Structure formats: structure tokens, C-alpha cells
Amino acid sequence: MSASITPLPVRGATPQVGFDRAELTRILDLYGRMVAAGHWKDYAIGLGRDAAVFAAFRRTAERPEIRVEKRPALRNRQGMWALVNEAGTVLKRGHELGPVLAPVERRLMKLVEG
Template identity: 65%
Template sequence: MRSDGSNIATFPLQRHSQTQVGFERRELEPILNLYGRMVAAGHWRDYAMDMGRDVAIFAAFRRASERPQMRIEKRPVDRNRQGMWTLRGEQGQILKRGHDLAGVLAPVERKLLKLVSD
């Protein structure tokens, strides 16, 4: 407070900007391509994306009211460990992990081939 009675509000120091993990276009293309083929096969009907500070998630649903049948997670923190890509099943179990998105999507691609051949 100043001696003349007026208040001076100071702005807080700018902290490091909080980063948000997201999908790049080259990452979303194979994911959405797979999603579109699964929709065409009648297996999925909806999807959702969640992008937070630590993880970006693409979730595919059979029906919008259910829990996701499959989730693709991108965690850059794990890039130097087991790979930043994780494929999770409906119960949350880890189905595949890796450094390469195509390798992580491979189990779903195989499932799609079975759906088409039936």
C-alpha cells in the first residue's frame, strides 16, 4: 500500500508455461485412419481425445455410453524408457508398448483383418 492510500497490485512472476501433451498431425493420421476403418467394419462408433500435461489419450468406443474399448496413450516422459506409446485394452490392461506408433497399433490392425475376413 502506498502512502497516498492507493493499492498497487503486482502480477505474479511468469512461471514456466505449463505444457500440454498433444498429438501431431503425422501421429493422428494413422490413428484416425485405423479408426475410420474400424468404423467402416462396424466395430467402433465413437472416439474421444484427452490432452493433459503428462499424457494425450485417443479412446475408441463401441458405444458412446460405454468405457473405451481401446486407448492409445502418448507419454513423452517414457520416451527413453519403454517407449512413449501405449495401447490399453478395455479393462485398462497394457496390450502393447513401444517407441513406434505403427508397432503399437499392430494388434488392432490384426484384429481389423480378422473382422474383414469373417
């Protein structure tokens, strides 16, 4: 017997942007290493119609130190990935997640060495 799954139609629902497993694994790996280095303490994930956002915090209940944003609408322009600092300035933008996370990876190396 072959099983098939039929999705239920949802009226008025708008598609939601999210992270796939590989993207979230990459981001959480970096987060875990920053926690181990004693730099980050908390994180939040926001999923919306236009963007998915991963925010990392030095301390709970403050503005995030960095945000990793995925905006598929910008895929064909400057890239759907962005690294945004606490002040809201875009530090890095690109088409692939790895190079966008590179500035944080470099900072982690300095934290571990120093």
C-alpha cells in the same frame, strides 16, 4: 517486408502433450477403418500435461474399448506409446506408433475377413 511471429508469454501455463499431424492421421485412419467394419462408433481425445490419449468406443457412453496413449516422459524407458484395453491392461508398448497399433490392425483384418 518480412513477417515474424512472436509468441505471447503465458504465465502459469504448463506444456500440454498432443498428437502431431502424422500421428493423428495414422490413428484416425485406423479408427475410420474400424467404423467402416462396424466395430467402433465413437472416439474421444484427451490432452493433458503428462499424456495425450485417443480412446475408441464400441458404443457411446461406455468405457473405451482401446486407448492409444502417448507419454513422452517414458520415451527413454519402455517407449512413449501404449495400447491399453478396456480393463486398463497395457496390451502393447513401444517407441513407435505403428507396431503399437499392430494388434488392432490384426483384429481389423479378422473382422473384414470373417
